[in-house]
Amino acid sequence: xxxxxxxxxxxxxxxxxxxxxxxxxxxxxxxxxxxxxxxxxxxxxxxxxxxxxxxxxxxxxxxxxxxxxxxxxxxxxxxxxxxxxxxxxxxxxxxxxxxxxxxxxxxxxxxxxxxxxxxxxxxxxxxxxxxxxxxxxxxxxxxxxxxxxxxxxxxxxxxxxxxxxxxxxxxxxxxxxxxxxxxxxxxxxxxxxxxxxxxxxxxxxxxxxxxxxxxxxxxxxxxxxxxxxxxxxxxxxxxxxxxxxxxxxxxxxxxxxxxxxxxxxxxxxxxxxxxxxxxxxxxxxxxxxxxxxxxxxxxxxxxxxxxxxxxxxxxxxxxxxxxxxxxxxxxxxxxxxxxxxxxxxxxxxxxxxxxxxxxxxxxxxxxxxxxxxxxxxxxxxxxxxxxxxxxxxxxxxxxxxxxxxxxxxxxxxxxxxxxxxxxxxxxxxxxxxxxxxxxxxxxxxxxxxxxxxxxxxxxxxx
Numbered sequence: 001x002x003x004x005x006x007x008x009x010x011x012x013x014x015x016x017x018x019x020x021x022x023x024x025x026x027x028x029x030x031x032x033x034x035x036x037x038x039x040x041x042x043x044x045x046x047x048x049x050x051x052x053x054x055x056x057x058x059x060x061x062x063x064x065x066x067x068x069x070x071x072x073x074x075x076x077x078x079x080x081x082x083x084x085x086x087x088x089x090x091x092x093x094x095x096x097x098x099x100x101x102x103x104x105x106x107x108x109x110x111x112x113x114x115x116x117x118x119x120x121x122x123x124x125x126x127x128x129x130x131x132x133x134x135x136x137x138x139x140x141x142x143x144x145x146x147x148x149x150x151x152x153x154x155x156x157x158x159x160x161x162x163x164x165x166x167x168x169x170x171x172x173x174x175x176x177x178x179x180x181x182x183x184x185x186x187x188x189x190x191x192x193x194x195x196x197x198x199x200x201x202x203x204x205x206x207x208x209x210x211x212x213x214x215x216x217x218x219x220x221x222x223x224x225x226x227x228x229x230x231x232x233x234x235x236x237x238x239x240x241x242x243x244x245x246x247x248x249x250x251x252x253x254x255x256x257x258x259x260x261x262x263x264x265x266x267x268x269x270x271x272x273x274x275x276x277x278x279x280x281x282x283x284x285x286x287x288x289x290x291x292x293x294x295x296x297x298x299x300x301x302x303x304x305x306x307x308x309x310x311x312x313x314x315x316x317x318x319x320x321x322x323x324x325x326x327x328x329x330x331x332x333x334x335x336x337x338x339x340x341x342x343x344x345x346x347x348x349x350x351x352x353x354x355x356x357x358x359x360x361x362x363x364x365x366x367x368x369x370x371x372x373x374x375x376x377x378x379x380x381x382x383x384x385x386x387x388x389x390x391x392x393x394x395x396x397x398x399x400x401x402x403x404x405x406x407x408x409x410x411x412x413x414x415x416x417x418x419x420x421x422x423x424x425x426x427x428x429x430x431x432x433x434x435x436x437x438x439x440x441x442x443x444x445x446x447x448x449x450x451x452x453x454x455x456x457x458x459x460x461x462x
Contacts, residue, residue, distance in 0.1 A: 014039035019048035023076065024097055046072035049099040050079070051155060057092065057101075060085040068292060081290055081315040082130060091130050096316075100155040104165065105147050107135040107281045113144040125460045128241040128414065129282050132460050136169070137279040143180065144268040145281065151186065152260040154252050162265045163244040165236065165282045168198070172278025175199065180269040182231070184248030187261030192248045196231040196267070198279060241414070242282060288349070289331045290455045291319040297328040312351075312416055313454050320353070321451040327364065328440040331456040335371070335435055338427045343461040346437045347419040349454040352383060356450025359383050364441040368423030371433025376423040380439075382451065417454060424461060 018026045018039055026049075030040035039045065050072060051057065058075070061067055062084045069075040079094045082104075091104035107115075107123075112135055115121040120140045125132050137143070145164065154160060162184050168175070175198040185191035233243040247265045269276070291299075292307075292315070299305045299319055310318045321327070329348065338344060346368055352359070363379040412418055422437045437456055441448070 009035060011035055011039050015042045015044040019045045022097060023049050023099060041073060043072040046076050050076055051099065051101055062088055077316050078292060100158050103149065103153065104130065105149065106131045108133060111146040112281065113142055114140060131282060135281045137277050139275050139277040141273060141275055142270050143276060144270060145266065147265045149263050150260055151252050151263060156252055159249060159251050161249050162247040164247055164267055165242050165244050167242060167280040169278040169280060174274045174276030175279060177274050178269065178272045180267050182247045183266045184250055185264045186250050194231065194248065196245050199232050288455050288457045290315040291453045292317060294456060295330040296453065297326055298324065310452065315454060319453045321449050323447050323449040325445055325447055326442050327448060328442060329438065329453060331437045333435045333458060335427050335433045341428065343424060343426050344458050345424045345461050346422040347457045348422055348439055349417050349419055349457055351417060351452040353450040353452060356383065358446050358448030359451060361446055362441055362444040364439050366422045367438045368425050369436040370425045378423065380420060382420065419457065
């Protein structure tokens with residue numbers, strides 16, 4: 001029996017075959033032969049893996065002009081990183097293995113009863129949130145949180161789970177007295193209901209004390225609530241800083257392209273009369289530009305820069321500097337994407353490999369330029385060692401004085417990345433201008449390497 005030479009198959013035929021597989025399988029089959037490798041890179045294959053409405057998704061991405069890709073495969077990989085869209089109200093990404101869509105609705109996109117009354121809720125910025133504003137419950141007796149999304153925004157023939165993403169503060173109280181009622185409803189179908197406890201893993205002792213003193217009243221209140229599983233909070237696998245609680249599941253059948261129903265998700269505890277507080281709902285807009293969204297000089301030349309996956313990064317790819325003497329990294333953001341009347345700071349998010357060299361021989365120049373409103377410039381050493389001077393001329397005098405004394409040390413964030421301040425600016429909100437951020441060291445002729453760039457982060461000054 002004769003064997004079939006795979007290289008004899010037309011590339012177009014192989015592309016059609018690979019498009020019927022999955023993204024990981026297409027990458028695996030690219031190792032079979034040169035024909036398969038070429039087919040596995042083709043737009044025909046990767047357009048099949050992208051959602052049918054991918055251009056609509058791309059057009060709604062915040063800072064769309066910085067989304068750089070030269071092929072459908074590059075676009076797919078970009079969309080596998082969490083990106084903000086719809087003016088920062090939604091967080092979107094594709095599942096790498098299937099290309100299915102997932103969303104996170106910000107707290108500002110939810111309907112939270114009395115959330116605009118500062119007596120009950122506070123809107124604040126916290127560093128560990130993907131959004132620049134979250135809602136913190138101060139005290140309230142009527143807790144009700146609702147979210148909505150259209151089925152047409154989701155992937156067809158897919159089972160979805162809806163989760164509320166929260167934190168519980170150390171001073172939280174009243175959240176566990178009786179279970180909250182949770183529900184998910186698709187269109188006019190019957191709502192799927194259940195119960196859940198907004199319980200911190202460390203709250204068992206406090207709960208036992210409440211049961212000891214208020215057991216009779218608690219049992220009476222529980223009788224008012226629908227029957228359910230009494231679900232509890234779990235740590236999120238991709239982000240251990242947050243907790244999640246499943247509100248319910250639903251299926252998008254996708255049988256009719258014209259079907260577009262509303263999915264309603266809800267958590268409420270309105271039958272108990274006790275005050276409750278200390279709940280933080282993730283949700284003014286914060287942005288992180290990935291390394292791929294930046295303009296890094298010579299980044300596409302593998303002699304100088306390497307694009308690689310990095311387990312500790314929130315993005316699919318980071319840029320690692322191999323060796324270069326001209327170091328220049330630029331990022332751009334349109335001001336209308338940011339919250340009006342807010343002071344922002346821009347940070348370059350980096351790591352240093354063990355073999356890093358030449359990065360501190362001369363200080364790098366950093367700058368933030370705000371349209372025609374002027375340019376703020378300074379200098380900074382990339383690797384900050386103990387007692388090494390941190391030069392920030394052009395920044396605030398207080399920071400410059402501290403820097404000159406060598407007391408500012410480069411510290412790692414909770415996520416193990418290091419941030420380098422590029423500058424700050426005020427977004428008036430009454431104009432539409434471009435914010436340009438830059439770090440460069442181009443005056444020295446020495447080689448430098450070992451810098452890993454994740455992106456540029458813009459966040460409100462608190």
